[in-house]
Amino acid sequence: MDVSVTIVNWNAASSLAACLRSVYATATALRYEVIVVDNGSDDGGVDAVMAEFPQAKWLRNATNIGFGRAQNQAVRVARGRYVLMLNNDAAVEVDTIPTLVALMDERPDAGACGCPDYRQTALGAAYSGAFASFPSLPRTAMENFWAVVRPPRNWDVTPFAAPIQRWMDAELLRSPSRDVAWIVGALLCVRKEVFDQIGGFDERFFLFDEDIDLCRRMRDADWKIVFSTSTRFAHEGGVSSAGRRDIEKIRGDSRALYFRKYHGRATELLFRMQHLVLRRFLLSLRRRLAGLAGQRAGAAIDSGRVEDL
Numbered sequence: 001m002d003v004s005v006t007i008v009n010w011n012a013a014s015s016l017a018a019c020l021r022s023v024y025a026t027a028t029a030l031r032y033e034v035i036v037v038d039n040g041s042d043d044g045g046v047d048a049v050m051a052e053f054p055q056a057k058w059l060r061n062a063t064n065i066g067f068g069r070a071q072n073q074a075v076r077v078a079r080g081r082y083v084l085m086l087n088n089d090a091a092v093e094v095d096t097i098p099t100l101v102a103l104m105d106e107r108p109d110a111g112a113c114g115c116p117d118y119r120q121t122a123l124g125a126a127y128s129g130a131f132a133s134f135p136s137l138p139r140t141a142m143e144n145f146w147a148v149v150r151p152p153r154n155w156d157v158t159p160f161a162a163p164i165q166r167w168m169d170a171e172l173l174r175s176p177s178r179d180v181a182w183i184v185g186a187l188l189c190v191r192k193e194v195f196d197q198i199g200g201f202d203e204r205f206f207l208f209d210e211d212i213d214l215c216r217r218m219r220d221a222d223w224k225i226v227f228s229t230s231t232r233f234a235h236e237g238g239v240s241s242a243g244r245r246d247i248e249k250i251r252g253d254s255r256a257l258y259f260r261k262y263h264g265r266a267t268e269l270l271f272r273m274q275h276l277v278l279r280r281f282l283l284s285l286r287r288r289l290a291g292l293a294g295q296r297a298g299a300a301i302d303s304g305r306v307e308d309l
Helices: 013-024 046-052 067-077 096-106 137-149 158-173 192-197 210-220 247-263 265-308
Strands: 003-009 032-039 057-061 082-087 090-092 110-114 177-180 187-191 224-228 233-235
Touching: 003 013, 003 067, 003 096, 013 032, 013 046, 013 082, 013 090, 032 067, 057 067, 067 082, 067 192, 082 090, 082 096, 082 192, 096 110, 096 187, 096 224, 110 192, 110 210, 137 247, 137 265, 187 192, 187 210, 210 224, 210 247, 247 265
Parallel strands: 003 032, 003 082, 032 057, 110 224
Antiparallel strands: 082 187, 090 233, 110 187, 177 224
């Protein structure tokens, strides 16, 4: 078996179906399998997706055990030389899987590889899905500040954002492939023997930053992380996490664990303070105000309709 495609799902049946359609649309001579782990979805849509894709291997958990733990569960039964981990709200192109497998074959020193996420509009190099360095406290604070002050998503800020993103991504996008520090786990192709060697995902990360930690441990074990611009994929982002009201706490706990693990408790404490202020207070306040504005707009529309009647 050449590659095992592993997908973790939670309450995102329609996105999962689109993801699987993109995988099975791959025309390739590679031998591959698809393994889906459902983390206790209760949206009632998983059975229909299972019926549409009976060729996939399905593992169903009674509860949501977290992303990293579910991926470890999938990899334990995977038979491929490589494991391509794919988010349930992502879609590959017809050449994505064979291109990444070929890259790994060409780079026996590579523990993992990935490619650009052309729909991602996050800050800096997250636009392409790869980072040249690991998270720092100043960078994290900047990202959290941007989450608070950025324009609404329905605003077209491309003329302003695109030059900044191109400048920050220039080093990553200068050549068809290059070594990086870490790759966003929405799509991550790993060498199975390396994944097993380092013990898989650290299951203390329930969601977020498990990809950073995995890549860092690979690099510590002298494996390279390779980013290729020869192919690409699309990631909608946040489809499953949007269903959780505690998502900012989870995000903060994961980054705090990362900083404690690699930079000590003092850095963890400083991070928790800025995360509490920026994301759990100011960002939550922004979202509440946006929600109130939306409700008022809806009420005004309804009032107008009544008057029209």
